[in-house]
Amino acid sequence: MDAEPSTTTAGSNSQLPRRIVICGGGVIGVCTAYFLASKGSDRVSVTVVERSSIACAASGKAGGFLALDWCDGTPVADLARASFLLHRSLSDLLDGPRAYGYRPLSALSLPLSPSDSTESRSLALPSWIDGSAVSQSRTIGTPETTAQVHPQLFTRTVLSSATAEYGVEVVFGEVQNVEVEGTGVRLRDGRILPADVVVIALGPWSSRLQIISDLFHVSGLKAHSIVLRPPEPAVISPHALFLSYQPTPGGKILDPEVYPRPTGEVYICGPTEEATPPDNPEDIAGEPESIALLHQIAGTVSSHLKASVAETVAEQACFLPCADDKLPVIGKIPGSKNCYVATGHTCWGILNAPATGAALAELILEGRSTIVNLDPFSPARFLR
Ligand SMILES: Cc1cc2nc3c(=O)[nH]c(=O)nc-3n(C[C@H](O)[C@H](O)[C@H](O)COP(=O)(O)OP(=O)(O)OC[C@H]3O[C@@H](n4cnc5c(N)ncnc54)[C@H](O)[C@@H]3O)c2cc1C
Structure with a gap:
């Protein structure tokens, strides 16, 4: 974790968001909820909104293979290395007895x-x-450089810990719209979840929301x-x-x-x-x-x-x-008050979820990410 600190900023300690709503109960949304709630502890409330069931899509049907250095030489190298190490430490915390089958191989x-x-x-x-x-x-x-988890069990175990230890709430419902000013998330059944900060982590469905499709496409x-x-x-x-x-x-x-x-x-x-x-x-x-x-x-x-x-x-x-450029998109959506996105993790989303969640939690709560430089993943790159 020798990455340069990110200079991408948002928020500050003096203006801590109180209510954070995360759209999407895949591995990216769940890991983001876990790190936000564990870092923010009693200062923030975190809610995950999922339309179907937790890890029902790629996050439950992936291989779950993890590699320390297979992304070396690419912009994702530091994210992957930090994530591989976080998987190891998370398994010490959460994977006993064999909750999600982490093992080096x-x-x-x-x-x-x-x-x-x-x-x-x-x-x-x-x-x-x-x-x-x-x-x-x-x-x-x-076994020093490659490992595995059962992705669905991993995602569900992380969420169980986030709910039990840090009070994360789960709401089942379909996100229809996100207020650009970050004031709330509207569900298709008419419910509105008030929010000071919104994180969009809807995987390949992310650009079904206009706030994303106005900026980039997720295929x-x-x-x-x-x-x-x-x-x-x-x-x-x-x-x-x-x-x-x-x-x-x-x-x-x-x-x-x-x-x-x-x-x-x-x-x-x-x-x-x-x-x-x-x-x-x-x-x-x-x-x-x-x-x-x-x-x-x-x-x-x-x-x-x-x-x-x-x-x-x-x-x-x-x-x-x-x-479109096959890189993850992680950071604040330009032009929005307090709306963030985390998606586009292609074939490495299970690997890269922990560092994505930890870095985004730092960015939202402290205004900058130190664990990984998020600049290469900023959604602002699509403005160019
Ligand atoms: C066959 C296969 C094998 C893979 N193997 C590996 C691997 O070995 N290692 C690895 O690191 N990665 C692997 N991956 C990649 C990894 O699975 C993905 O990158 C990762 O799961 C993406 O997670 P996500 O949370 O972004 O998206 P998703 O898992 O797609 O989650 C998005 C969630 O949003 C929910 N949702 C959608 N629309 C709405 C809405 N309107 N309102 C509320 N909720 C909504 C969905 O129901 C879903 O639960 C593999 C992928 C595939 C397909």
Whole structure:
């Protein structure tokens, strides 16, 4: 956490916001609520508004993979490094006994062929991995630099702690509109939640609010995933697999990912495609062909994951939130009195949620972020 302090300012200690409303009960909204309430303690009241259920969208359907240094060399490097360390300290505070399955693990890069020949199998590979061409595997993460959480359990555990320890409230309802002056949040059912500060963290739905769409667009990249329970979970070692897989000779090479979880389940996700999220996150449906492809990949990776052997726990899809420049958008909305946004975390939202929440809490309560320089993520960049 050697980032330069942010010079982006808002608010001051002498004018502490009293009522803070956070729109969106995904990992970004929940981590922001946790750090705001824990930092502000009895000085502020924090409410999370969610239209469906906590972590019902990408935050509940993600892989939950965390990496210390995989964003190095990009503008997200410091955010990722700070977040990786915060995940470690949060797990000491919140993850016992195994509330959300935080654990360090290794990561392997693995070319995989659809044929199930084992002639070139590397003896160094974990025993549950089958398939040909696996001798070209590479270790790309070690327990010092890579880890995982169960994203839905993580998000819900953080929120439970925020409600139990710091009095965060949860309101279920659909946000229809945010007053530009930051005076309140109007819900579709007519309720108005008064607010001195509003934080918009609606993931790929963020630009459905005019205050966001006037400034920038958040698109959704749709991705499918399946969760399997193999009959003998104990044989599946803690190795995340980053595959390159060509379903048909000469066809497109895909890069699916496989994450064994301490729950005994194995999560597998596949390629992404541009699509528009339905209004209601509960209406997101997976395409049968994409789900079938993931089962095919699972069965090729390991005989323990074949459809005939493993129980299917989930077949699902969700949307990665992406701003036009593919960078997170974190900070005060220019022209608004007290309205902030935190979105656009693409494929690293579970990793980057803690430092996003901690930095935004500092910005709102103290006028500047010291944990991470938020300047590269300022929404003001879209004014240029
Ligand atoms: C297949 C897949 C795998 C992934 N794997 C990883 C990974 O391994 N590691 C990692 O770091 N990241 C991963 N990600 C990325 C990560 O899941 C996202 O970046 C992150 O979940 C985004 O969180 P969010 O809170 O911004 O959005 P969301 O999780 O989409 O939450 C937005 C919330 O807002 C609510 N909402 C929407 N509209 C309204 C409204 N009008 N009123 C009230 N509430 C509303 C929704 O119901 C939802 O709960 C993955 C993503 C996908 C799709």
